[in-house]
Amino acid sequence: MAITSANQLELLQTAEAVAREKMIDPALVVEAMEESLARAAKSRYGSEMDIRVSIDRKTGRATFTRVRTVVEEEELENYQAEMTVETAKQYLDDPKVGDTYVEEVPPVEMGRIAAQSAKQVILQKVREAERDRQYEEFKDRAGTIINGVVKREEYGNVIVDIGAGEAVLRRNEKIGRESYRPNDRIRVYIKDVRREVRGPQIFLSRTAPEFMAELFKMEVPEIYEGIIEIKAVARDPGSRAKIGVISYDSSIDPVGACVGMRGSRVQAVVNELQGEKIDIIPWNEDMPTFLVNALQPAEVTKVVLDEDAERIEVVVPEEQLSLAIGRRGQNVRLASQLTGLDIDIMTEEEExxxxxxxxxxxxxxxxxxxxxxxxxxxxxxxxxxxxxxxxxxxxxxxxxxxxxxxxxxxxxxxxxxxxxxxxxxxxxxxxxxxxGVEDSLVQFEGLTPQMIEALAKDGVKTLEDFATCADWELAGGWTVVDGERHKDDGVLEPFGVDLEEAQAMVMTARIQLGWVDPEDLASEEDDAEDADADDAGETEEAPA
Incomplete structure (x- = not known):
């Protein structure tokens, strides 16, 4: 293949055709062609040469040039692409380090192997450009609903055509009893968009709580306009769901608005979710009150909230226990997800x-x-x-x-x-x-002898040991693993020490040891107070 006047315009026509088909910038295709031609020229003239190709965007003429850079004599390594200042005087007037000398070289005849290599370069560049375009198009659409067409199923995962590319609906993101055939239309939630080595990966979901929230936003104008807000969603996909809503207009009932005339609005969502039953619950900032609503239809006798442990005890009559728990624990599990609290349900007799x-x-x-x-x-x-x-x-x-x-x-x-x-x-x-406990720990204010004994059993025997402790190691806390909360026991938790007290004691120990300067600490607190005051001022000025 020779770059002659006969096929110069073909380069531009090919670039435009590929760009139109892949919906990318034609200039990117032309740049790929320039790179592929440069590679072919290097294989002809020598790989050490710096050969560059420029294609005229109007005529399609390809110009092949050899570039040589002026370097210091001791830095000269590549004689084909570099030259010293002394050598450069033959070609340039008053040459300096960093100057370049460009000379045109004859176009190359591309053999079969060179042409194949050029084709691969062009295809690779086009694929990269296509991936970048797809990522840029979808990166800001995560968290929205999109319609697609099922292309095929691979190992339980559904590949969906979303117009500008393909996306994946994983097996665990499908509603249990759903099955799809090629060319079925499907409505999905864009859960995540990632840039990976093999190109952008778009992950879809139909089980995410956010999918239900977005569906309600589409069906209920008051939610779209911000008059009603969805505060929490909990789902057992395909079976049952609970959704907490609040109205910022006292004249609008949030539950009634979401249900719609004769249930038309909620029924549209139910139909999309394959008959998933939906309980719509009025939101309340008071967690015990909200929980009582969330456990409906069961009646609750008493609620005891432990805010530190994020746990709540619910007492129900004996005959209401199975209703409160629900089939296979579904009702109480959804209520727990909705409130973010661990729930202990017991009967009046058990309490x-x-x-x-x-x-x-x-x-x-x-x-x-x-x-x-x-x-x-x-x-x-x-x-x-x-x-x-x-x-x-x-x-x-x-x-x-x-x-x-x-x-x-x-x-x-x-x-x-x-x-x-x-x-x-x-x-x-x-x-x-x-x-082996030292006096430095015994004399530390705030620790009782029983606390000191408990610390010693845990290996904390000096003030230095105590100062290195984390607050949760002393007061206990909770860790979330795979969506489940696990209790971390604190050494001083049995003595009623909470996180705030633990933080204060550890900081006092660090100050006594000279690890922390009290003046720096006071300065940080002042800065934090000033920042809070600034935020409050901005909030007050906002309505004006």
Whole structure:
């Protein structure tokens, strides 16, 4: 193949045809052709030469040039593409390092192998350009719904034609009982768009909670306009779903708007999701109230929220238990996903038995430690006392309000409680010292002897050890693994130390050791307060 006047225009025509077919810039195809011709020329003239090809965008004429760069004499390595300043004087006036000398060379005759190589270069460049265009088109469309046509199925994954390329609906992103045949039309949610080595990968979903939210946005104008907001969605794809909605217009009922006239709006979503039943629940900032709504149709007797543990206890009548849990635990699982809380459901009888067990345990504590008879110990528990510290250090009036307890009896109770606590403290401290705990940790303010003993058992025996602890190691926390929350036990968690207290103690230890400068700490806090104040000011000015 020779680049002659007969086929010069063919280059441009071919470039435009390929660009039109692949929907990419014709200039990218021409650049690919230039590169492929340059490679072919190098195989003819020598790979060490810097051969460049320029195709005129109007006439299609291909110009082959050899470029030589001026370098320092000691840096000269490639005699075919570089030359020294002295050599360059033959070709250039007053040459300097970095200058280039360009001379035109004859076009090459492309043999079969060179032509095949050129074709591969062009195809590769076109593919890269096509992938870039596809990624740029879809990267901002993640989180939206798109219509496509099923092309084929591979190992359970559905390949979908989305117009400008192909996307993948993985097996675990399909609604259970759905099956597709080639050329079926399908509505899907663009879950993720990634740029990978083999090109952009577009991942679709029909099981994502966001898919349901987007479907409601399409069916309910109030959601699209922002009058109603979807606050949370939980799905058991193809079976049941719960969706929490709130209205920012008091005259509009969010549940009624989502249901529509005679259920028309919600039914459209249900039909798209293969008959998935949808519970629409009014959102409430008060989590216990929202949870009661989320567990419908079951009736709830009582709710107890533990915010630190992100856990909630729900008490229901015996006959409502199976309804609250749902088939295979579906109802309570969806309510848990919707609220983001772990839910413990128990019947009234189970709660009563648990409370009775707690009552007996506390009664036994007071009987054993304060040398009281069972009746007197029960009086203390009934008044709300749960541990010895409360008895030892409360005001006397809180004890004298108990029937049969005068000042003298109250003082005796407190003396017994304090004696027992001091004995326990001395025992714990002795055990800690035997394990090698240093005075620096014993004298640290805020740690009780029992806490020091627990730290020693965990290998924390010096103030330096304590200062290196993370707050969650002391106070405990929660870790999410594969969507499930797992409890991390803290060393000081049994003593009621929360994350904030743990952070404060660790920071105090670091300051005492000189690891942290209190002035730097104060400066950071001031900066944070200023930033918060600025944010608040912007928020206040926004409506104006």
């Amino acid at each position: 009563s038995a648990r409370r009775q067990a707690e009552f007996e345990e506390r009664t036994k504590l007071f009987v054993d430690t304060l040398d009281l008879d069972e009746f007197f110990a029960q009086l203390l528990v009934a008044e709300g006392f749960t541990n010895l510290e409360e008895v030892a250090y409360v005001e006397l009036d809180e004890l004298t309000v108990i029937d049969g307890v005068d000042d003298e009896t109250a003082e005796e109770l407190q003396a017994r409680a304090r004696d027992f606590i001091e004995a326990q403290n001395a025992k714990a401290l002795e055990a800690a010292r035997e394990m």
